[in-house]
Amino acid sequence: MNYKKLGNTDLKISTICLGTMTWGEQNTQNEGFEQMDYALDQGVNFWDTAEIYSIPPKQETFGDTEVIIGNWFEKTKKRDKVILASKVCGPMREYVRGGGNQFGTKNITEALNGSLNRLKTDYIDLYQLHWPERKTNFFGQLGYEHNDTSEWTQFEDILGNLKKFIDQGKIRHVGLSNETPWGLSKFLELSENKKLPRMLSVQNPYNLLNRTYEVGLAEMSIREKTGLLAYSPLACGYLSGKYRNNQMPKGTRIERDGEFWTRYNKPNSDKAIDAYFEIAKKHELNLAQMSLKFLEIQPFVTSVIIGATTMEQLKTNIESVHVNITDKIIKEINDVQSTYPNPCP
Numbered sequence: 001m002n003y004k005k006l007g008n009t010d011l012k013i014s015t016i017c018l019g020t021m022t023w024g025e026q027n028t029q030n031e032g033f034e035q036m037d038y039a040l041d042q043g044v045n046f047w048d049t050a051e052i053y054s055i056p057p058k059q060e061t062f063g064d065t066e067v068i069i070g071n072w073f074e075k076t077k078k079r080d081k082v083i084l085a086s087k088v089c090g091p092m093r094e095y096v097r098g099g100g101n102q103f104g105t106k107n108i109t110e111a112l113n114g115s116l117n118r119l120k121t122d123y124i125d126l127y128q129l130h131w132p133e134r135k136t137n138f139f140g141q142l143g144y145e146h147n148d149t150s151e152w153t154q155f156e157d158i159l160g161n162l163k164k165f166i167d168q169g170k171i172r173h174v175g176l177s178n179e180t181p182w183g184l185s186k187f188l189e190l191s192e193n194k195k196l197p198r199m200l201s202v203q204n205p206y207n208l209l210n211r212t213y214e215v216g217l218a219e220m221s222i223r224e225k226t227g228l229l230a231y232s233p234l235a236c237g238y239l240s241g242k243y244r245n246n247q248m249p250k251g252t253r254i255e256r257d258g259e260f261w262t263r264y265n266k267p268n269s270d271k272a273i274d275a276y277f278e279i280a281k282k283h284e285l286n287l288a289q290m291s292l293k294f295l296e297i298q299p300f301v302t303s304v305i306i307g308a309t310t311m312e313q314l315k316t317n318i319e320s321v322h323v324n325i326t327d328k329i330i331k332e333i334n335d336v337q338s339t340y341p342n343p344c345p
Contacts, residue, residue, distance in 0.1 A: 001043030002321050004302050006083075006126070006173065007200025008225045013046035013083050015296050016318055017229060019307035020047060024064030025054035026256070026309045032068040033075070035314055040081060042318050048203070048229070048305050050087035050130055051115050052096070056260045059095040063118050070120035085126035085229075086115050087177055087203075090133055101133045103153040108161050112170060127162070127171040128203060131178040138178035140205070140263045140345055155186050159196035166197055175201035175229070181216040188224055199226055201302060206230035208239055208276055208291050209269055209344040211337060218300040227302030230295050234306075235264040235344060239291040240313075241277050244270075251309070264344045272340040279332045285323065288313075292320035294333055 003012040018039045023032035036047070053065035066086065073079045088111040093099050097107050116122060133152035137144050165171045174197045176184060184202060191198040202221065206213045206228060213228060221227050234240055236253055248255050254265075280287040295304045308314035325333075 001045075001318075002296070003045075004227065006302060007175075007198070007227065009173065009200065011083065011125070011173070013303055014044045015301075015303050016044050016046075016292075016321060017085075017303040017305040018044050018047040019231070019305040020049045020065050020069065021053045021055040022253075022307060022309050023054060023068045024061050025056070026251070026253070029068045029071065031309075032065075033072050034311060035308065036069070036072050037076075038311065038314060039318065040078065044318060045081065046083045046085070046303055048085040048231075049119075050089065050128075051111055051118075052087075052089045052092070052130070056257050059093075062095065063114065066115055066118035070118050074120050079121050083125045084119070084121070085128060085175070085203075086119070086124050087128040087130040088112065088115075090129065090131035090178075101151065101153060103129065103133055103158045103161070105157075105161055108158075112165055116170060123170055123172060125172045126175050126201065127165070127173070128175040128177045128201070129158070129179075132180075132183055134183075136180055136183070138180070140210075142345060156190050156194060156196070159187065159190055159194070162197050173197075173200050175199055175203065175226075177203035177229075177231075179204065181220060184217065184220055184224075184226060188226070201227055201229050203229040203231055203305070205232045206295060206301070207233050207235045208294065208333065208337070209235045209264060209272060210342055212342055212345050213300075218298075221300035221302075228298075228300055229303050229305055230301055231305045232263075233292055233295050233304050234288055234317075235269075236261045238264045238269065238273055239276065240288040241273070244273060244277065253309075266344045268340045268343040272336055272343050275336040275340070276333065279329065279336070283326075283329055285325070285329075286316060286320075288316055289320040289323045290325060290329070290333075292317060293323045293325050294330070296321065297325070 054061040135147040306317040
């Protein structure tokens with residue numbers, strides 16, 4: 001396994017992160033346990049979850065993934081072997097603490113305590129804001145229309161709350177998710193000027209069909225030591241090749257919840273995927289592993305968050321760290337990006 005430092009800390013996290021959002025929906029608790037056992041044995045010491053998981057988010061499965069992880073901690077007594085990341089959700093439906101904004105003192109305190117209880121731990125290593133409260137573009141939205149009339153918790157107040165949690169020992173570090181360059185820059189500015197906790201990471205989408213992180217945020221990640229935790233690295237499985245030629249395997253995310261996962265079914269996405277498939281085939285590489293390795297070697301990426309519903313997928317994804325992609329392969333990948341630029345932003 002390979003490791004990189006989290007932000008400006010000395011905490012070394014695996015460059016492959018175990019994503020968990022399918023546990024409790026597509027995966028049973030026993031399957032989650034098997035994945036955690038295997039990942040840890042392979043040196044994957046960094047795991048990511050969120051209070052709203054399982055995904056797609058539903059009232060009846062809210063917090064289920066954290067419960068599964070907590071039960072594993074209780075069973076194995078290996079909490080100290082894992083660097084654990086979780087998230088408080090942004091504005092949400094009524095079933096989450098009455099709905100609306102979640103980063104105010106009352107809601108974020110309830111959110112953190114709820115996560116700690118489900119996870120059966122007294123601390124979370126990296127606590128992240130899942131998406132912004134303010135009106136901005138995330139989850140693949142385009143066509144930004146400025147709207148500053150809505151109410152949202154001011155960044156200084158959010159950081160003040162997070163500082164209290166750090167002082168209490170309930171969290172160690174903080175990060176962002178689905179955030180923009182402006183949001184990251186404002187958080188960093190306040191942390192510097194007000195001596196408040198510093199955001200150490202940004203968990204945003206990044207894959208061969210969506211390289212928009214490279215515009216703006218990549219530079220910030222390097223200069224400010226706020227590395228990317230790349231989620232959706234295989235574009236909901238499209239970059240494994242399993243949906244090529246109109247295939248729709250039973251039990252897959254798209255087959256089960258296709259209406260929720262429309263982000264990667266766009267014009268030119270099939271053409272780009274076919275082109276990447278041919279590169280992998282030409283160089284005798286597994287398409288999923290090539291796709292993951294390209295992300296892992298980027299200087300602005302701290303860790304790549306993989307998700308698997310089978311042990312075969314998990315093993316394939318973790319083994320991507322041993323793959324070598326040459327400058328020639330990287331050039332061919334970049335040529336496809338030039339031909340089909342970011343078909344699924």
